[in-house]
Amino acid sequence: MRLDLLTALNEERKARRAAVLVTDLADGDQRLVRAADIQRDPLADALDERLRMGKSGTIESGGKRYFLTVQAPPARLIAIGAVHISQALAPMAKLAGFDVTIVDPRTAFATPERFPDVRVIAEWPDKVLPELGLDRYTAIALLTHDPKIDDPALNLALEAECFYVGALGSRKTHGKRLERLAAAGLSAHAARIHAPIGLDVGAVSPAEIAVSILGEIVLSLRKKPLRSEKDRAA
Amino acid sequence: MLTTDEDILAKAEDWRKEGKAVAIATVVDTWGSAPRPVGSHLVIDEDGNFLGSVSGGCVEGEVVTEALDVIEAGKPKMLEFGVADETAWRAGLSCGGRIAVYVEKVD
Incomplete structure (x- = not known):
């Protein structure tokens, strides 16, 4: 060469x-x-x-x-929410080869002390995600439980055809999320959201939930071809 | 941490730019059960240092030896490995698969 x-x-x-x-x-x-x-x-x-x-x-x-x-560009994980689960998910995902970024506008959560060796951005998702440039090689995990923070990221991730979009929350919480999605005219994408988030491995602790989320992300990356929905429909 | 094939190619570039002679080995075909997928890389420098893998450690030794020849001769080479033949002094794959490995020098 x-x-x-x-x-x-x-x-x-x-x-x-x-x-x-x-x-x-x-x-x-x-x-x-x-x-x-x-x-x-x-x-x-x-x-x-x-x-x-x-x-x-x-x-x-x-x-x-x-x-x-x-x-193909290296797979990337953007976690919305600098929460306890993210503290376990970030190092695990990094070890699995993902390029990891944490986004959370709450400066008390998004600190380098809580997330050593990972990029942490204390900013609103709707401001920072367009700058990061979402694509089909990006996975998004919504982990804040707060619609003000999660929803704008959700809409952008669906638009960008991110290969994985997962959202934390109970079935009830997800039901409300789907109502808001419908109100925004994005119901067509609802089936692409993994919610409740993660593979059903009976996870209890934050670290176990992180394992179930990472497992689901790898499943989405490896079992589905990374191609455009438009191509698939054609 | 060098975990992906891409990191390994970045290292190949670094080594070459440091003035070392470098070869890249790539898995170009697999048949049956194979430990590393097509596209996996092993990079080797002139001193026999290597990074990455083309199998689960079964044939890397022989690939490194062949890579040193490729660095010397400058011409790419295709290697094939199958099931280990215990009567032959040759590396093989215990998993029962076969792989083809393309070895080329970085000019």
């Missing part, structure tokens, strides 16, 4: 942009195709498909074998 290609590949990842490295397995010839340039590439269809699946692999085209190194 040429060093300039390796550098470019790493740069695209840092910028959270998808890219595919194409290697001709017969002669070692390589090129890097950025997401924005895929449509102009001779292998456009194959690159597009692989990127949607988020899987590297070998393809054949015109009598040649190519290996496609697919680089």
